[in-house]
Structures are given as structure tokens and as C-alpha cells.
Amino acid sequence: MTRLRLGLAILILLAAAAVAAPWVAAWLGVDPEVPDLLTRQSGPSAAHPLGTDELGRDILARLLFGARVSLAVGLAAALASTTIGLAAGLLAAWLGGWVDAVLMRLADGLLALPALPLLVLLAAMDPATIGLPRGGALADVLRIVLILAIFGWVGVARLSRAAAISVLARDHVRAARALGVGEARLLRRHVAPALAAPLTVAGSLAVAGAILAESTLSFLGLGIQPPASSWGNMLANAQDLVFSAPMAALWPGLAIAAAVAGAMLVADGLRREDALR
């Protein structure tokens, strides 16, 4: 219980910070994207509470605007993987037969692949070739969410397939089915309640994974394009000068750690509550 609350508190705090970003920037009188070559890498001051980065931009403001991008990537990727995974899992459980076999072998194959090199390959492709817009933070978020979802759905699909099969195998459900109860009703009354808990757990874990994955892609130069900030690209940009300006790397690193920990606490808390029930 306390875990869930602590995790939610962390995430809500970060989300609130993300929402408040424009006001904080306005209050400080800074623009998170416009370089100022006169104030490069200055230490903390009243004007810049966390100092400035290698282009003289306010680190606090970039951190807050970065929260929008990083949290958006985390939530959207989790949502996308959960939705696709749920659909695939239910389809496999419901239809069985060759649909099940094909979907599950596809899942096995994806699980057996080393994800990172392939993420890199996908991230390096020109988004325009598959009809995605190019340039701008929103397009980047979309691109990254899509790439993460390609690998992310597998876990959810297996989970929901297993849960659905076990529900469908229960005697009263089989009886209901035999009596001609509609599929939709079956889904709502029997399968959905059984799936809710493991899915929310998997979803919050996916949020954590996506936030970490975004930072890894940024480290490899394939993340969110400048000048927009994300925690991942702030961290990656700071690494060249990490020995002379370590603080510029410290803050985004802590922010990522806090968000990931928050999401995991939520997952953990949910799991425990479910186990108690």
C-alpha cells in the first residue's frame, strides 16, 4: 500500500513538474531551447537554480520541459505495448489454432532477438520512408514510441494469453460459453477482471522500461532531436564534458532514476495488493 502511494506520489510530482514547466521558465525568465553563448556552463545562481548547460540554457527549465517528453514517451510506449499486447494475447487465447501458433512464435522470435541492436537499426531508419513525419519533438516521440512498442508488446501478449486461457478453462466460464453467453459479455464479466491487475503491473513496468530505453537511444545519438530536451538527450549531451561539468549529467540521471523507481514502486504496490486480494 505504502509502495503504491510512494510511487504514485513520485510520478504525480514529476508530472506536476512537467505541467508547470512553462510557468517555471517564465518565472525564471529563461527559454529552454534558445542558446545563450555568454552564460555557458555557469554554476547554480538565483537566475539559474541548477546552473546552465553547454549552450548556456537553464538546466532546471530543460529538466522540466524534458520531463514532458520523457514521461510522454514512457506513458505512450507503455500504452501502445499494452494495447497491442492485450489484443494479440486475447486473439491468441480466443481463436487458438494457427492464429495462436503464429502469434506466439512471432513473440518467441522477437524475445529471442537482441533488442538493442535492432532498436538502433529501427531508430536509424528515416521515419519518412514509413510515412511518419520528420523533425520536431512530437515526431521523435512518435517514432520512439513505435519502435519500443514493436518489442514491448510481447511480454503483455504472453501474459494476457496465459490469463485468458486459464479463465476460459474454468468450469463456470466454460458453462457460460456453452450456454451461449456473448463473447463481449464473457470478456467483460470474466476475463477483464482477471486481466486488470497483471496488466496494470505490466503497464507500469513498461513505463519504466520505456524511460530507460529513451535514455539509451539518446546515448547512442538516436533519441529526441535538439533543441527540444528530454532527460535522455540531456544526459547524453552532458557526457562529453562529464569530467569538467559533472552536474549537468547528474540532474537528468537522477530524474530518470526517480521516474523509473516511481513506476516500479507502483508496479510493485499493485502486485502486492493483488496478491493480498
Added chain:
Amino acid sequence: MLRMIAWRLPQIVATLVILSLAAWLAIGAMPGDPISLAMMADPRLGPADIERMRALHGLDQPLIARWWAWASGVLHGEFGYSRLFARPAAEVLWPALRGSLALLGAALAIAATLGIAAGMLAALRPRWRAPVDAVALVSQALPSFWLGILLIILFAVTLGWLPAGGTPDSGSAVEAARFLILPVATLAIAHLAAYARHTAAAMAEVLRAPWITAARARGAPESRIAFRHALPNAAVPLLSILALDAGALVSGALITETVFARPGMGKLLTDAVMGNDHNLALLALLLVAGTTLLATLAADLAQRALDPRLGRDG
């Protein structure tokens, strides 16, 4: 058991074949083939030169035809030549594989040992639960390249105790171990949490089981209950994590290898994929995917052996 193997092995082979084709096409779909890179380096190449070079490298053939040529080579044990490293692909693979096995092997052994121990501690001694959870949480939340750089700053640059990365010149085991400490620590910290969590969860569940209560009632000592009764049963779900990690053992750790400048499969795979080195990329991919699929099969078999309840469905 044998039936399951006979049923799954052909599926694994089919998955690998399809994977190789998909990967071949995906790599080929990337812009920047060897010729366009040569054109950047040599501005005086004329249109006719380029056409002849394409033919020379076989790039005038369609992708599928090139995949077919490669696949028939593989069937004859010919894995082709790595364009990037200018050596036979198999020859490039071994040092990287050795590097990854050493790095990941040590890291996963440490992560599994410490993680399982911590998980058991948390399950058996309630007052340890909170600290173990906290450590697991933090270790999983840190971005690994960030952690790696922090460790380098502290132990290599500031204190000067350990090397900042790379591989030793001399072949001595002590030197090799010194070079391994920081990257192994970085990786072990990242992997430890999963073992701790799953052990703790599985143990907690097993300990609630009626037959454990019965054993307690019979007066069996707590340590015997923990190690003889609870652990083997809790090990069942751990096997699937171990199987996935066996894949990691072979696929390497791109970020850690990059930050610590160590040769390994993660870096090799990424370089090969990004460098349009089809032969090397495919060989490495198949090795990794094959290992993971076989390890998963092995884990399924072992789970079945440990837990007869998992029956027919296969």
C-alpha cells in the same frame, strides 16, 4: 519430453530462417551501402566505376537473391567475409563472444547469487524486506551508462584504483580481473534486482503453501525448510529469467561495452548492423537468437521436470 523436443526444434529452425530473412531485408533497407561509402571517400569515381563496383560486390543483385546465396553458403559452413573488419565473419565473432561470455558470465553469476540471496533474505526475514526492496529498486532504476561513468569517475579517474576500461596487455589473470571489476559491477547492479524480486516473490508464495506450514508443524528446522523445500520450488519461475539471461550472455551488453571500451557481442552486433555488414550481423544474430531459443526450450523442459503440474499444453 522427447515429443516436446521433436515438436519444438523444427519450430526453432523455422523461426531462425524467417528471422535471418527479415534481418537481411531490414539491414538492406538501410541507406548507405558499401559503394556509397566508397563514393564519399573517392570523389573521382565516375558513373561507370560505380556500376562496375556494384557488380563486383554483388550489389546489383536483388536483396532476396543475396540472402539466398548467403543462406546456401551457411548450409555449407561458409559464413562469409566481414566487410567491416576485413576478416572472415566467424573469425571476428570469437573474440567478441569470448569478451561477452567473460563479462556477462561474471556479472550474471554475481547478480544471480546476490539477487537470490537477497530475495531469500527478504522472504525469510521480514525486517530485511524493506532494505532489500530499496536496493533492488535503486539498482534497477539507474541508467547503466550513467552508472558506468559515475563508477569510472570515482574509481578510475579520482581514486586511480582501477582501470577506466579497455582490456589488459598482459595475459595475467589478476590484470584481467582488475579490468573486469567496474564493467561487471555496472552490469551486475542492473541485473541483480530482477533475481531479488522474483526470488522474494516466489519464496513468499511457496512459504504460504500448506505443506510448508505442515513441515513447520512437524518441527522441521527453518533452514531446512528454506533450502530443501522452499528454494527448489521457488526456482521454477527463476528458470525462465535464467533462460533469457543466457541469451544476454551471448548478445552482450552494448552500453557497458561502449562505456568501458571492451570488445563484445553487443558492440559487434550494433556495428555490424549499422555498418551494413550483412554476413557478420546475420551470423551474430543467429547465434544469439539460436542460443536464446534453445535456452528457453531447456528452461521449459527443466520447469516441467521440476513441476509436473505443467502438463500437456506445449
Added chain:
Amino acid sequence: MTVAKLSPRLAVLALLLAAPLQAAAQTRDTLTIGMAQATGTFHPNIESMLAKSYILGFTRRPLTAHGPDWRPVCLGCDSFPTLENGQVARETTPDGKPGMHVTWRLREDLRWGDGRPVTAEDLRFAWEAGRAFETGFGGAEFYRSAYEFLSDGPRSVTLRFDKLSFDAGSAGNFEPLPAHIDRAIWEADRRNYRSRTAYDTDTANPGLWNGPYRIAAVQPGAGVTLERNESWAGPAPAFRRINIRVVENSAALEAQLLAGQLDMIAGELGLSLDQAIALERRSRNRFRFEYRTGLVWEHLDLRLDNPILSDVRIRQALMLAIDRPRIVQSLFDGRQPIAATAIHPDDPMIDKALAPWPFDPARAATLLEEAGWRPGPDGIRRNAEGTRLALDLQTTAGNRSRETVLQVIQGMWRATGVEARIANQPPRVLFGETLSQRRFQGAVLFAWISSPENVPRSTLHSDEIPTAARNWSGQNYPGYSNPEMDALLEALPQELDAEKRRPMWSRLQAMTHRDLPAIPLWHRAEPHVWPQWLDGIRPTGNMSPSSLWVTDWRVR
């Protein structure tokens, strides 16, 4: 667990921690160099890579090179061929065209690592292999033009060319190849020589190397170990062994230097400039720093058939809106010379009268107004039809220094009412497709590497605009097309008198300065980081790496 049980393990740990750091740093007969790029093939004529040319600088003697003063010098030959010393002479080709022949005389003391002398046969093999297209050597143009090989003795080599060229004395990549090892391999299977050459199958064979060092061991992707070449007859190099380590991540490279595992970082491919400047501020006393500006020209290629950029006034306004002095001062500590054109200020053919474009936002605004672009409500200019003055701005993703510069330029253009959308791409995509197949729409930031007095035909001649019909050959990515420029580029190489070339070069510079097919930024400086105890390295700033002069390197 008790303390007693723990202690043996602690002892091992203490032993591990206390073991001395890298004996190399103390003994000084070994030098460990870090560099940021891995090598592929070690064959000198197959694929061109900076990392390879740096390593081959220690281990091979080319016929000629460009010295630190950017003058051509003989390394493997006796005297540099010129018209004056008679080693270059005009003649007429058998089919009646103006041609020339060039004679190089090999140094007497040049030997392969297995003791055999370097002879004309080694150059004959290089020429034959280069002429046979299926071998896959670089520099196809050179071998096409060099139609006959003559030799009157083991040390004399003459090539006959079917056209005139003022720099014919420079042999470039035409270097001796060990015929006694590789000729048989090549003759057996020319098409597969690329993958069978002893340079890659037997890299540690001393007979492949004729420089002060030889490659003794290769760790693919991780580095090479060089040992002294016992057959080397020139001045003895200072180090018994040189280790070259590949560390591709720049933070890791710096960390290994700071941890004492690397003695120096090669400036040719090492730290980024801003990283080196920050490092110098903190560890001035531990290392020596030298910043050598070189023939690497950072610029923005502009897509001239974009309707916005086809107007020269807009190109000039974009140029005037970039405050280059400020960028160079604050990001690069003033260490990179601002470029007037592609020609480096130290190039013999620089026109010193031509000043770089200044930073003048007022003039930029005037030019944009004249061209019909007036500020809109959001500060971005619009023309009469209401089109926004917006451009794509691209560079190589993952190159932090360039990404940084791009953001500054974006900000400066914005202040003039020009919107730039950043869309960076991985190098392979950018160079492999976006630039080379002219898929970019706005401006692309990248660099050209050249050599002294390099005629920029491939980037400025209208025949060199890449098209699908021409297999995308050529590097005139902007699409610059000007008959006067074409004529100039064709006449320049054939003018053998340097003083007559000078006005032609001035004209060329004036034209690119005015027309701005590309916006010049600056000439890149390479930061060299050496230990305090090392003397005698002279960075060249051109395509000849400093390692060619390793025999001058001394321990202080």
C-alpha cells in the same frame, strides 16, 4: 559470516586494487596512443579510413606526402619530381593528346621488414593491380590516367599520364606493395584479392611493412600493437613498442587518458575540440595540448534548387546572420579560423584579399526585405504568397559538437526571422542517401577533408551534380551550375605554372564567396594531447598523418 571468513577475500580484493597501474607509463620505452575510430582492412589501397592511414603512417613509407608545412616531400623517393629537376616532363600521348611522364627514384635504404629491398617491381605490382578494375583499389581516376609503367633499374619508376596535372609529382596512394608476398595472391584470384591479401590474412607478417614500425598484433576492433621494424635503415624511433587502442566513446577515451592508461590521444581522430579545451583547463600541467588547424572545412551545403535558396540574396542573408566570431570564441576558444571560402588560410593558393563574410544582422534583414520576405506575427518572415521562410537544417546525429553548433545557428537565424527545423540523421543515412542522392531540402552541416591546392572539381563542377542516371556519382550536392566555374575547374589542373594558377584560384574563390553554394563556417582544428615527457610530434593538418614522422618523436 565472520570477519575471519571474509578476510581472504578482502585480501584478494586489496591485491587487485593495489596492483600497479599500467607499467607502460613508467618505463617509457612503450607508448600507448588512444584513438576514436576502429580499423577495417589494413591494405593501403582498399577503402580509405583515417584510422588506417594513421596506423600505416608508422608502418609504411609512401613515395610522397605533404609535410607539416603543407609542401610536398619525398619519403620513399630521393627527390620530389618537378618540371625543374626534369623528373616531370610534358609529352604527347600515342593518340596525340597532351600528356606527361613522371619519374620517382626509390630511396636506396628502403627495405621490407623481412629484409628484402623495396624495388620498382613493388610499384609495378601496385600499378598493375590498380589498373585492373576488379581488384577494387581506390583512386580509379589515377590508374585510368597512368597508362604506361616504365622502369630502367630496380630503383627507378616512370609513369606516363594521358593528361596534364600540376600535382603529378605527388604519388598519393600509389605506393609500393610487397610484390614478393601479394603478387601471387593477386594473380591467383584478382576478384577476391580484396579478401585474400596478406595485409588482412597475415597482418603480422613483417614483409608487409617498410616503415619504422611493423604491425606485430591486431585485436580486431580494439587496436593494434606495433614493434620496431628490424630492417628499417632510417633514424631509429624512440619506442620499442607502440600500442594503439581504439576507444570509440569520447567520454571513455578521456577517462582512459585521465586514468593513466593512455599516454596520448591522436589529434587526427581523438577528442572533440570542446572536450579538449575543457580538459586543458583542468589538466594543463599533466598534458601538453596543441591545436592544429587543418584542411577540414566545416560548412553548410545549401540546396540551390529549393525556391527559397535559389535566390542568392537569401543565401547571403543566411551567411550574414551567423555570428561566427562569437561561436568560435565561445565554443572553440577561438581556435578554429573562420573560413572565407573552402580554401584554408594556410593554403598556398589562398586569396588573402578576400575577407570572410562579417556578422551583420542589419544587412541580412535588408537583403531579406529586398527579396520580399517580411516579418510575420510569430517573428518568422513570409513572402507575398504567405509562405514562411522555413528550412530544414541537418547534420550527423550523435556528433555532439555539430549538434551544438546547429542549435546556435538555428537560434541566430531565428533572430533574423528564418525558421530552421533540425532533423539530424545517423551518418550512414545522411551521407549514404540524404546528401549523396540529394534528398535534403535545406541546409546540411558537414565537413570536407582535402589536401593542399586541391581543385574542388567534384564539389563545384556542374557535371558532378549527383543524379540517378549517373549512379549518384559526384559531390556537387548543392547543385551549383556555372559555365565560368566549369571552365575554370577544367583549366586549373592543366596549368603547370603556379604563378599563372594564382589568378585562376582567386577567381574561383571570389565566385564561391559571392554565390555561396555552401555557407563556409570554419576550418576545423584537431586537438592533440601529449604527455609532458614527449617531444617532436608535428601535426600536419593535412591528409598525411603525424605518424609518418614518428622517428622525430623523442622522450624528453
